[in-house]
Amino acid sequence: MEHPDTQSQWYFEFRSDPGKVRELNEDACLCEPNLGLWVVADGMGGHSCGEVASAMAISSIRSSIKEGRSLSEAVQQAHHDILKAASEGNGADGMGTTVVALQDFGNFFTVAWVGDSRAYLWQDDRRVLTQITQDHSLVERLLSSGLINEQEAKVHPQRHLITQCLGSKELDEVKVSTVTKDWEPEQIVLLCSDGLTEELTDADMSTIFAAQPELDKISDRLLRTALNKGGQDNISMIVVRSPRSKPTGMAGIIYSLKVKFRRLFGH
Numbered sequence: 001m002e003h004p005d006t007q008s009q010w011y012f013e014f015r016s017d018p019g020k021v022r023e024l025n026e027d028a029c030l031c032e033p034n035l036g037l038w039v040v041a042d043g044m045g046g047h048s049c050g051e052v053a054s055a056m057a058i059s060s061i062r063s064s065i066k067e068g069r070s071l072s073e074a075v076q077q078a079h080h081d082i083l084k085a086a087s088e089g090n091g092a093d094g095m096g097t098t099v100v101a102l103q104d105f106g107n108f109f110t111v112a113w114v115g116d117s118r119a120y121l122w123q124d125d126r127r128v129l130t131q132i133t134q135d136h137s138l139v140e141r142l143l144s145s146g147l148i149n150e151q152e153a154k155v156h157p158q159r160h161l162i163t164q165c166l167g168s169k170e171l172d173e174v175k176v177s178t179v180t181k182d183w184e185p186e187q188i189v190l191l192c193s194d195g196l197t198e199e200l201t202d203a204d205m206s207t208i209f210a211a212q213p214e215l216d217k218i219s220d221r222l223l224r225t226a227l228n229k230g231g232q233d234n235i236s237m238i239v240v241r242s243p244r245s246k247p248t249g250m251a252g253i254i255y256s257l258k259v260k261f262r263r264l265f266g267h
Contacts, residue, residue: 011241012038013215015223019195020231026050026097027193027236030058036104037065038238042117042193044165045095052091053082053167057099071103071112072176075166079114079174082167096167100133100191102240109189110180115165116140116194119179120202122209124186124245129206132179136163160194187242188215195233199226215239 010033018025026043028051041057043050057078064074078099086093098115111119116135122128134140138161164174188209200222208221219239226235 010243011215011245012238013219014038014236014238015219016236017223017227017231017234019234020227022234024051025234026054027195027234028054028058028097029236029238030062031238032062032065035062035065037062037101038191038240039099039101040117040191040193040236040238041097041099041166042115042195042234042236043095043097045092048093049091049095050097052085053095053097056082056085056091057097057166061099061101065103071101071110072178075099075101075112075114075176076174079166079168079171083169086167086169094167094169096165098162098165098193102189102191102238104183104243106183108180108182110178111189111191112176112178114174114176115162118192118194118197120190120192120205121181122188122190122206123184124188124209124213127206127210129202129209131202132181134177136165136175136177137161138163183242183244185242185244187245188218189240189242190237191240192237193234195231195235196222196226196237198233199229199231199235215241 030039041054043054060078060081098117100113100117
C-alpha cells in the first residue's frame with residue numbers, strides 16, 4: 001500500500017536496480033516532495049565514473065531549485081558543474097549523464113530532460129499511457145524526419161546513440177527540453193531511465209498501470225517485468241500520483257462513498 005509524504009501529502013514510489021548484467025548501478029534518483037521535485041539521472045561512462053556524474057546532477061539540480069532557479073536553469077547548471085568537476089579531476093574525463101526531472105507548481109507541473117531518460121503520463125480514468133518527452137537521440141531524429149518507421153526504430157543498430165547529455169565536452173550548453181501540463185485527477189507521472197524502456201514496450205507498461213492502482217505495486221511489477229525480460233541495463237523509475245487524484249485502498253472506498261452521498265443528497 002502506498003504511503004504519502006507526511007508533510008506534503010504527496011504519493012510517490014521509486015525503484016533503482018543494477019539489472020542482471022551490470023555490476024555497477026550508475027543511475028541516481030531524487031525524491032524531494034517538500035521542493036515538489038523528482039529526478040532520475042542515468043550516468044554513463046562505466047569506469048569513467050558515470051555514477052559520479054548522475055549523483056552530481058541530482059545534487060546540483062536540488063541545490064539550484066532551492067536557490068530559486070527554474071528547472072531548465074537547474075539542469076543547465078548541472079551540466080556546467082559536471083564539466084567543471086571533470087576538469088578538476090573529480091570523477092573522470094568523459095563522464096556524463098542523462099536526466100529527466102519533474103517539478104510541481106500546484107495546479108500544474110513541468111518536466112525537463114536531456115538525453116533519453118523519459119517521462120510518461122498515465123491517465124487512469126481513460127486507461128491511456130502517453131510519452132510526454134522526446135528522446136535526444138539519433139534514432140529519434142531519423143524517426144521525426146520520416147527516414148525510418150517505429151518498427152525500424154526499435155531494432156536500429158544505433159538506437160542507443162544519444163545526441164546530448166550532461167557533461168558532454170562538445171557542448172558548452174545543452175538544449176534542455178521542457179513540457180508543462182496541468183494536473184488532473186487520476187494521473188500518474190512515470191520518470192525512468194532507458195533501462196526500463198529498453199525492456200518494456202508502451203503496451204507492456206500500460207498493462208501494468210491498468211492492472212493495479214497502488215504505486216508500490218506498479219513500481220514493483222515494472223521492475224520485476226523489466227528484469228524478467230533481460231535486465232540488460234540499470235533500471236530506475238519514480239512514479240508520482242497527481243495531487244488532485246482521489247485516494248486508493250480503504251481511503252479510496254470512503255472517498256467513493258462520500259462522492260456517491262453528495263450526488264444523491266446534494267451535500
